[in-house]
Amino acid sequence: MTIDVNEINLADHSFWRRPDRDEGFAILRRKRPVSWHEFPEGPEQGMQGFWSVTRYDDIVAVSQDAKTFRNSPTTYIGDQSVEEARQEGWFLNMDAPEHFKLRQVVSKIFSPTGVQTLARTAAQHAEGLVLAAKEKAACDFATEVAQPFPVAVICDILGAPASDRKHLHRLTVTALAGDAPEMGGADKVPAAFAELNVYGAELSRERRKNPKDDVVSLFIATEIDGRKFNDDEVGYFFQLLVTAGMETTGTVGGHMMRLFLENPDQMAIWAADPDAIAQTGVEELVRMVSPVQHMRRTAAANIEIGGQQIAEGDKVVVWYNSGNKDDAKFENPFSFDVKRNPNPHIGFGGGGRHTCLGAHLARLELPMLAKASLQHLKNIEPAGDAVFVPSRFVNGLASLPIRYTA
Amino acid sequence: MTTIHFQSPSGEVTTLKGVVGQSIMELATSNGVSAIEADCGGACACATCHVIVDQSWTERLPAPGVMERDMLDFVAEPTSTSRLSCQLHITDDHDGLLLHLPSKQS
Numbered sequence: 001m002t003i004d005v006n007e008i009n010l011a012d013h014s015f016w017r018r019p020d021r022d023e024g025f026a027i028l029r030r031k032r033p034v035s036w037h038e039f040p041e042g043p044e045q046g047m048q049g050f051w052s053v054t055r056y057d058d059i060v061a062v063s064q065d066a067k068t069f070r071n072s073p074t075t076y077i078g079d080q081s082v083e084e085a086r087q088e089g090w091f092l093n094m095d096a097p098e099h100f101k102l103r104q105v106v107s108k109i110f111s112p113t114g115v116q117t118l119a120r121t122a123a124q125h126a127e128g129l130v131l132a133a134k135e136k137a138a139c140d141f142a143t144e145v146a147q148p149f150p151v152a153v154i155c156d157i158l159g160a161p162a163s164d165r166k167h168l169h170r171l172t173v174t175a176l177a178g179d180a181p182e183m184g185g186a187d188k189v190p191a192a193f194a195e196l197n198v199y200g201a202e203l204s205r206e207r208r209k210n211p212k213d214d215v216v217s218l219f220i221a222t223e224i225d226g227r228k229f230n231d232d233e234v235g236y237f238f239q240l241l242v243t244a245g246m247e248t249t250g251t252v253g254g255h256m257m258r259l260f261l262e263n264p265d266q267m268a269i270w271a272a273d274p275d276a277i278a279q280t281g282v283e284e285l286v287r288m289v290s291p292v293q294h295m296r297r298t299a300a301a302n303i304e305i306g307g308q309q310i311a312e313g314d315k316v317v318v319w320y321n322s323g324n325k326d327d328a329k330f331e332n333p334f335s336f337d338v339k340r341n342p343n344p345h346i347g348f349g350g351g352g353r354h355t356c357l358g359a360h361l362a363r364l365e366l367p368m369l370a371k372a373s374l375q376h377l378k379n380i381e382p383a384g385d386a387v388f389v390p391s392r393f394v395n396g397l398a399s400l401p402i403r404y405t406a
Numbered sequence: 407m408t409t410i411h412f413q414s415p416s417g418e419v420t421t422l423k424g425v426v427g428q429s430i431m432e433l434a435t436s437n438g439v440s441a442i443e444a445d446c447g448g449a450c451a452c453a454t455c456h457v458i459v460d461q462s463w464t465e466r467l468p469a470p471g472v473m474e475r476d477m478l479d480f481v482a483e484p485t486s487t488s489r490l491s492c493q494l495h496i497t498d499d500h501d502g503l504l505l506h507l508p509s510k511q512s
Contacts, residue, residue, distance in 0.1 A: 066473075352450055
């Protein structure tokens with residue numbers, strides 16, 4: 001099927017249900033690399049449309065010029081007040097210097113050395129989930145293994161009890177994938193963010209009374225410019241880390257197994273020496289999956305991108321999923337090659353101050369999941385159809401039934 | 407191999423051999439230069455891999471790009487020759503490069 005470039009509307013839900021949407025992006029890169037889109041339906045109808053940037057080099061240029069392409073008022077593709085943006089994205093939706101000060105509060109925890117302190121318990125979670133699945137000879141790898149794994153890790157970091165993990169994950173999926181009608185719909189998104197904020201604020205009140213060695217207690221103790229955070233602000237921190245830490249890595253973990261099943265040669269390479277392949281393998285997973293498909297910036301000045309004139313105040317949306325498949329940057333971009341090197345993918349963002357805070361945690365977690373799965377599950381094969389989440393924001397995988405032998 | 411010198415505020419010099427293409431930050435962190443913290447691991451998102459280029463070398467390094475200039479606003483003790491070492495990639499021309507380490511990164 002050939003897609004007419006004039007028929008591609010990235011704001012239209014029907015585009016995200018198409019199995020050939022990678023081809024749609026390839027056509028945009030080739031014929032209209034910076035294109036205009038408007039919301040045709042639903043609660044976002046009438047909101048300001050947006051420019052879509054689809055070529056790798058243009059996405060990187062926008063991402064790295066944080067003074068011209070701002071994260072405020074919001075990175076949400078629709079319209080939102082500054083206050084709503086603060087409550088849903090916290091410092092993600094801010095610019096310098098506030099963004100830098102708030103990100104710095106957690107940057108040591110998520111640094112390459114900081115995440116190493118989580119390695120032992122994270123490996124135990126991966127091993128435990130895979131061994132529980134192994135007993136059953138079949139499972140839904142997406143919902144029973146890949147998704148619960150980062151949920152457990154981030155809840156440990158934040159100090160949320162194990163009994164609340166499923167609830168927090170459910171809210172996160174609605175918050176991030178709710179733009180898809182099948183996942184709740186755009187009008188359900190604000191309530192999901194709000195409930196996560198309230199949960200975080202309540203945890204903050206509890207930790208004020210009984211401090212523990214967790215990140216929420218750290219937020220409470222932190223002072224910036226002579227002021228400490230109130231419970232609502234601790235709640236926003238909590239919510240940002242929960243949403244960012246659960247959905248993305250869970251999504252890549254699910255797709256990892258799908259990619260293994262579709263590319264048995266690559267699964268065999270990984271299984272033969274999981275530790276040796278981890279470094280290039282995880283980068284290739286993130287490139288192939290692009291778990292967060294876009295972010296929005298707002299132009300702070302009149303400027304040209306890829307030959308297209310952009311006006312001050314216009315929304316500029318960068319599509320990481322597209323840049324990661326750009327054949328001007330990657331040889332055989334649709335091939336899953338766990339040894340791909342170099343691999344300058346933009347699955348964690350296009351560089352600069354808003355680069356994914358949790359990138360090093362994901363780099364720690366995903367090889368653990370791969371290793372445990374390939375070590376304990378043998379003769380893995382599909383046991384039903386994979387169910388994709390038709391969201392424009394996250395590249396979700398709702399279900400991946402598999403069977404295997406011990 | 408290219409020789410790079412790191413001088414601490416107290417004058418102590420650490421000399422390392424790097425390979426072409428490697429970032430100065432990677433060379434420093436993989437050899438225990440603890441004054442280079444590099445919290446973001448090289449994404450130019452944290453401003454904790456700050457180095458101060460010796461005056462004798464400033465003309466011989468490429469100018470910082472837009473992303474590096476943006477993050478240099480946030481180094482703890484900026485100077486006119488401040489750079490982020492994750493954005494400095496070693497070339498053959500860097501043999502003997504002298505970098506001063508700041509007293510703090512954040």
